[in-house]
Amino acid sequence: MLEKIQIVKQRFDEINDLIIQPDIISDQKRYVQLNKEYKDLKKMVDKGLVYEALMSNVEEAQEIISDGSDAEMVEMAKMQMEEAKAQIPALEEEMRVLLIPKDPDDAKNVVMEIRAGAGGDEASIFAGDLHRMYTKYCESKGWRVDIVDFNHGTSGGFKEVIFEVSGEDVYGTLKFEAGVHRVQRVPQTETQGRVHTSAASVIVLPEAEEFDVQLDMTEVRIERTTSTGPGGQSVNTTYSAIKLHHEPTGMIVSCQDQKSSHKNLEKALKVLRSRLYEMELAKKQAADSEKRMSMVSSGDRSAKIRTYNYPQGRVTEHRIGLTLYDLSNIINGDIQKIISELMMAENTEKLKADTGAI
Numbered sequence: 497m498l499e500k501i502q503i504v505k506q507r508f509d510e511i512n513d514l515i516i517q518p519d520i521i522s523d524q525k526r527y528v529q530l531n532k533e534y535k536d537l538k539k540m541v542d543k544g545l546v547y548e549a550l551m552s553n554v555e556e557a558q559e560i561i562s563d564g565s566d567a568e569m570v571e572m573a574k575m576q577m578e579e580a581k582a583q584i585p586a587l588e589e590e591m592r593v594l595l596i597p598k599d600p601d602d603a604k605n606v607v608m609e610i611r612a613g614a615g616g617d618e619a620s621i622f623a624g625d626l627h628r629m630y631t632k633y634c635e636s637k638g639w640r641v642d643i644v645d646f647n648h649g650t651s652g653g654f655k656e657v658i659f660e661v662s663g664e665d666v667y668g669t670l671k672f673e674a675g676v677h678r679v680q681r682v683p684q685t686e687t688q689g690r691v692h693t694s695a696a697s698v699i700v701l702p703e704a705e706e707f708d709v710q711l712d713m714t715e716v717r718i719e720r721t722t723s724t725g726p727g728g729q730s731v732n733t734t735y736s737a738i739k740l741h742h743e744p745t746g747m748i749v750s751c752q753d754q755k756s757s758h759k760n761l762e763k764a765l766k767v768l769r770s771r772l773y774e775m776e777l778a779k780k781q782a783a784d785s786e787k788r789m790s791m792v793s794s795g796d797r798s799a800k801i802r803t804y805n806y807p808q809g810r811v812t813e814h815r816i817g818l819t820l821y822d823l824s825n826i827i828n829g830d831i832q833k834i835i836s837e838l839m840m841a842e843n844t845e846k847l848k849a850d851t852g853a854i
Contacts, residue, residue, distance in 0.1 A: 554577055608699065615692065618692060633830070673801075676698075676801060801815055802834075809824065
């Protein structure tokens with residue numbers, strides 16, 4: 497482990513020198529990449545300093561015990577050695593996880609899309625519940641949530657809602673939420689008290705920077721319309737809503753949340769870039785067997801990942817067989833326990849796969 501710490505330290509020092517070089521600062525893409533790597537390596541370097549200090553304590557204690565000339569010092573050394581040795585295994589495990597190669601997209605902001613699936617009005621209400629759950633979770637993390645576009649359900653909730661989340665390591669946290677979420681409950685419209693099953697799909701896209709996707713604006717047709725509210729009625733008389741048509745792929749992106757046409761265009765372009773970036777990402781992941789085989793992979797949008805069962809107050813995370821009887825708190829945004837378990841499962845898989853590397 498000490499050898500690995502030294503390798504990390506060398507790279508850390510190298511980046512420390514690079515990020516102050518004028519040619520690096522002027523290259524935005526390279527500068528951002530190096531800054532992200534610097535932050536990640538600093539975590540490992542800080543842990544490495546603690547690890548080295550503990551190993552040094554063990555070594556010093558062993559020397560005092562071997563000498564044996566001072567009984568009181570020997571007793572203190574034994575205590576010091578036991579204390580250090582008790583901390584080392586957990587610290588080594590933390591460092592092994594930190595040594596796993598990071599997905600460069602994990603630090604990105606995200607564009608999330610929630611769409612009502614099977615279940616009619618109840619599915620739209622559930623999509624609204626999911627949007628509220630994620631909004632509350634993001635707020636608890638200090639992240640910013642901005643609506644991009646939405647289409648209200650006829651009885652509440654959303655047929656579709658698209659929003660941006662900005663903060664630290666957002667994609668690395670929320671990527672596990674991608675897939676089909678199911679709800680089992682008695683709908684508000686049900687008169688006979690029967691439990692129905694409805695679904696909503698969640699898509700999590702890493703937000704693409706301008707230098708990630710070179711968007712040719714000659715291939716994008718911009719349509720300006722008035723914003724609409726529930727039922728399709730116009731809610732303002734200015735042509736501020738934006739609809740983008742990407743001719744090569746046939747993608748259509750809308751944004752009507754802002755009063756300014758310019759701001760709506762900016763947001764719509766972010767979503768378009770992120771969708772195009774995800775298309776390229778999907779091609780790479782399809783060629784990567786480890787990504788494809790991962791049980792917590794977010795690649796398959798049609799995969800049923802989680803069930804929220806109201807009669808039993810139960811939430812089941814199908815990918816890792818986790819069941820929690822805490823539905824009311826979870827649907828109110830307390831989803832960290834689930835995300836932490838999914839992260840642990842993914843890291844365990846990576847550790848198995850990368851044993852030789854780390």
